[in-house]
Amino acid sequence: MEKKKKITAVVPCYNEEDVIGLFYEEMCRVAKQMEAQAEFEILFVNDGSSDHTLEKMRELREKDSRVCFVSFSRNFGKEAAMYAGLEHATGDFVAVIDADLQHPPALLVEMFEAVTREGYDSAAAQRVSRTGEPKIRSFVSRSFYRVLAKLSQIEVVEGEVDYRLMSRAMVNAVLQMSERNRFTKGIFSWVGFRTKWIPYENVERAAGQTKWSMWKLLKYSLEGIIGYSTAPLALVSLIGVLFCICAFFAILYIVIKTLIWGDPIGGWPSLACMILGVSGIQLFCMGILGQYLGKTYLEVKNRPIYVASDVETNEEKEGQGRN
Ligand code: UDP
Ligand code: MG
Secondary structure, eight states: OOOOEEEEEEEEESSOTTTHHHHHHHHHHHHHHTTTTEEEEEEEEEOSOSSSHHHHHHHHHHHOTTEEEEEESSOOOHHHHHHHHHHHOOSSEEEEOOTTSSSOTTHHHHHHHHHHTSOOSEEEEEEOOOTTSOHHHHHHHHHHHHHHHHHSSOOOOTTEEEEEEEEHHHHHHHHHOOOSSOOHHHHHHHHOOOEEEEEEOOOOOSSSOOOOOHHHHHHHHHHHHHHHOOHHHHHHHHHHHHHHHHHHHHHHHHHHHHHHHOOOOOOSHHHHHHHHHHHHHHHHHHHHHHHHHHHHHHHHHTOOSOOEEEEEOSSOEEOOOOO
């Protein structure tokens, strides 16, 4: 009989004390169901929670050695939490999954089937409904992914969520992308690999509250576009060219009008408006350049993606920051 494969479930948690227990029970049920084919490791990443999430993780680890955790020194964001999880995962396959049970752990059975028997490198969940989500939010997020697909080579599938099972090869590829401005959906698409999409109905949070405000989502979207596309820079050049053409025709018009009719254009209001308009566009373009420069600056500093204050895995026991 072939050796049992190990699946590591990476679970980013930020103030999830209400759901972490429920999540663990659900995972145990799935682990039992898949007992014959795979063994599990549940790797929680405490993303600087201010509630009792870490204590809950410790309790779970005491009673079950399959539970491990990495705890951050402060909140570094879900992207950093996923990276830390992938880095410490020891499984042959690694799943990333939310703690709030919005990503049904039961899907892991089908995902595992896809990567072990159907020849896929990864199996990802695709949300086919958005019940329970405000309409405006669905609209904004849908438009964003459409724009992103147009501007870059990054294909984010409609309804893609951060819930997928990956082979070791894909995990290693993702780990190689150690950029600071992380946009994981883009990274998954960029590294390639054959992915099976598994549809599921949206589930509402089991307990607790979403950590994403509209503002955070907007920042995340900009991160995606600036991180994967240089199209805004091309847009800046295009605007410059358009303005030069306009200026050329305006000058031509004024020269001809003055020469033929001897009628100099009068009035400073038109001039003032033009100066205002053009300097506005210039500032806007400088802003775009500044965004790219700012991102470059942060990357060049080469800071660690996260700082761990406590790591308890079955491989190592340490308490140091990792990059
Ligand atoms: N999360 C995190 N760090 C953060 C924000 C969120 O680790 O700064 C985790 C959170 O605990 C949850 C997952 O990311 O497991 C998804 O977050 P949430 O449910 O708030 O987002 P939503 O499902 O509403 O998009
Ligand atoms: Mg959620």
